[in-house]
Amino acid sequence: MSTTRHLVNRRRRLATTAARTATAPAGEPTAERPGTDRPGHEAELPPPGSAPGDVPEPDGTASAAAEDTGTGERTADAADTADAADTADATDTADAADTPSGKASPSARTRRLPVILCLLTVLLGGFAAYAATQASSLRDDPATRNTALTDIARTSEVKGAATQAVEAVFSYDFADPEALDRAVRTHLTGEAVRQHTTMLAAVRDQGPKQKLLLTTTVTESGVERIDGDRARVLVYADQSNTRTAPAKGGDKAAEDERTYAAAMLAVDLVRTDGTWRIANLDTLGAGS
Structure with a gap:
């Protein structure tokens, strides 16, 4: 294909040279392009207006980069297209899809x-x-701290x-009033001592006179709650x-008067020196 194109171009150049020689005025030498002093060199030079790619190669064949369309432009032939395709294939970077099995190559996995790892x-x-954050919120929750x-x-x-x-x-036992004082020192502390004194003031005052026995x-x-050393x-x-009171009518015989009652209260305890003591007495509004 390229040899045939080379022969066609050579014939065109020869025909153009001959036409210029024939039309030159008499007595004027035919203009020769530099480098035509060698016999047969005109076959090696491209005709005027031809592209540099038409210069014959050392092996005597013209370059097949493009064909002369007659307008000075070159049209890429199949060889150029093939060369471009080969170049694109040669510079293609292999990826996971190029592997025969469709799996990622070791370099891609690396x-x-x-x-x-960053993710x-x-x-x-x-x-x-x-x-x-969740652990901290649980520790701060009173229900979680409640052991x-x-x-x-x-x-x-x-x-x-x-x-x-x-x-x-x-x-309280009127016969041993000191037992109540010992109980207060053993089981009460802080504000509870003052509260207890107020609540049982009448019992302490009337107990010896009425021979009061309170059980x-x-x-x-x-x-309800245990939070560390508090409960x-x-x-x-x-x-x-x-209560034991004298009989009516001056009789010295005693009559016992017994009453029953139910009580409900909340007590706040603290642990001090290894012992739980009541620090606050709450009658839940019974005294109001």
Whole structure:
């Protein structure tokens, strides 16, 4: 194909040279282009207006880069198209789709590995922050700190201490008034001491005269909250009050007057020196 095109171009050049020689005025030498002093060199030079790609190659064949369309422009032939396709194929970068099995090549997997590791690091960091926030909120929740819901042994200990303290500080025997003072020192602390003094002032005053015997028995209790060394217990109790009064009509025989009552109160306890003591007495509005 390229040899035939070379022959056609050569014939065109020869025909053009001959026509110029024939039409030149007499007595004027025919203009020769430089380099035509060698015999047969005119076959090696391209005709005027031809593209540089038509210069014969060393092996005697013209370049097949383009064809002369007669307008000075060159049209790419099939060889040029093939060369461009070969160049595109040669510079194509292989990716995962170029592999026969359709799987990612080892180099592609190696490039993706740092990206995957970075994403995992970000996800794990976000989860750690979320978990820390949730744990902190749970620790701050009073219901979570309330060990009365989870620590059975400690709950039983608090209930026992509240029961013993209430029965001791709300019982009175006119024959041994000092027992009440000992109970106060053992089971009460802080504000509860003042509250107890106010609540039992009448009992202390009238007890020796009326030979008063006050007995308090806890029938039920429930631990509302235990938070470290502090607790709150709701207590239900029955009270029996016995008074001994002289008989009517001047008779020296005594008559006992007994009354019963139910009581309900909430006590706040604190643990000091290994012992639970009542720090506050709440009658739940009974005295208002």
